[in-house]
Amino acid sequence: MKLDKSDFSEWYNTITKEAELCDLRYGIKGFVVFMPWAVMTMNRMYTLMEKEVEDKGHVPALFPALIPEHYLMKESDHVEGFVPEVFWVTKAGVNELEEKYAMRPTSETAMYSMYALWVHGLKDLPLKIYQRCQVWRHETKATKPFIRSREFYWIEAHNCFATRKDALKQVREDMEMTEEVIHKQYCIPFLFFKRPQWDKFAGAENTYAADTLMPDGRALQLPSTHMLGQNFSKAFDIKYKDENGEDQYVWQTCYGPAISRIYAALIATHGDDKGLVLPFDLAPVQIVMVPIYRDETKATVLKECKKLGKKLSKLYTVKLDDSDNTPGFKFNQWEMKGVPLRIELGPRDIEEGTVMLVRRDTGEKLKVKPADLKKKIKEAAKAIRANLKQNADKWFADKLSFTENIDDLGNKIDMHGFVRVPFCSDKVEAKACADIIKEKYHANVRGALFGSTDKPHGKCIACEKDATIYLYVARQY
């Protein structure tokens, strides 16, 4: 199988098929079957993300997938943003429903209708609830497995606070969670942006989002946090009595890491020309054992393998591949699947009293004595984590560039990915300038780097006004 990551689109299509990550033949456009190997990794991603979300004080709940139309219609900006891509349930059996139900495209309106019943006073705040679920959006943009499908899997956390300040603190906390899980554990680098006003979540005051870059230089939005202000609390009547006994609307935020999409970033960030490369902690199989034998040695070798496998499986997820394929076939197959470590064991090794330990990320082969094996595996696991993160970070660091000249912008985007440019503003009236860039280079304004205080001098890159802010431009998925 030929794989060439420099042709990313083709590489991605091939790898999702060859590594058995998804099956596109279900027969509804934009709906794909997520295959076991992908789901097992996503489950591990979920576990790590949910632990972090719970550590930050969220508790889990599960809300219905159907949302009555009148809930969905309560917040006008939200309606405008989402209704064009909602799937509707209009019939039950043979009868038309009196009110149609939306298949949730996101759960603000489902959850906040209940929050209004639950929040009464300061004792109920902060309210921090998350759910793991799937959502449906009839996307009009091109669909691509994991990157953008019409049904996808995510976590959504929805919070209520007594004050604006508390809500803004949550935005920073969400960024910390993203850093901890997506960067440190999944080893996916990103930049955290405050989106311009014309590109925020429908119904939000502000949107903050982590953008990573795919190998073709196009940005992919990973989790986003929305500062909802009081837009929804007013629409849904979520209020508490303050110290003076007066009604106050709560301040809200929500956070939505789409696991299926982050999985796409995981594939794209770490994979190579041999297939997937999975971080040690996310691999459905961490160590694959490949026995090498002839007929007369088969029994001995398999016995040794099973003995060793039993020991190791107390610490790791281990798979003994005792199928009838040849060793070479197995090597290639498990490399395609991204298994981080391989142990080869044959008569030669038994004779020498060693096993062969092979790293997927570097291809490095290590002859190891059984007594040292646990130690060496632990070291290798650590080294793989560090190596994947370092490689990804190094690649990503070069993907940031600067320019103040619009004629130079196209080149910079082509050669790097994110380009910082001086801009007149990130308010709605500056959208015209963003449109100029979009028209000229098919690139989008991703927003201001969160936490950055750099101030530009001179003019906006696209108009004659003075620049007031640095914004970042990239092509996007």
Add this chain to the structure above:
RNA sequence: GGGGGAAUGGGCCAACCUGGUAUGCUGUCAGCUUUGGGAGCUGAUGAUCUGAGUUCAAAUCUCAGUUCCCCCA
């Protein structure tokens, strides 16, 4: 939203222009031989998207429909 392409055994594909027994690879199953970087032989298995039309005869031509994929906005 615009454009392009495709639909044939489980997967990939040939035959289509020029209508006539549907090709090859792969997979699966059975057997034998193999196994330190994608093994070999023998046999079995299994297919023309739907609906109309033209015709002695349609995978092939015509019309309609359905679905998917890719590229661009």
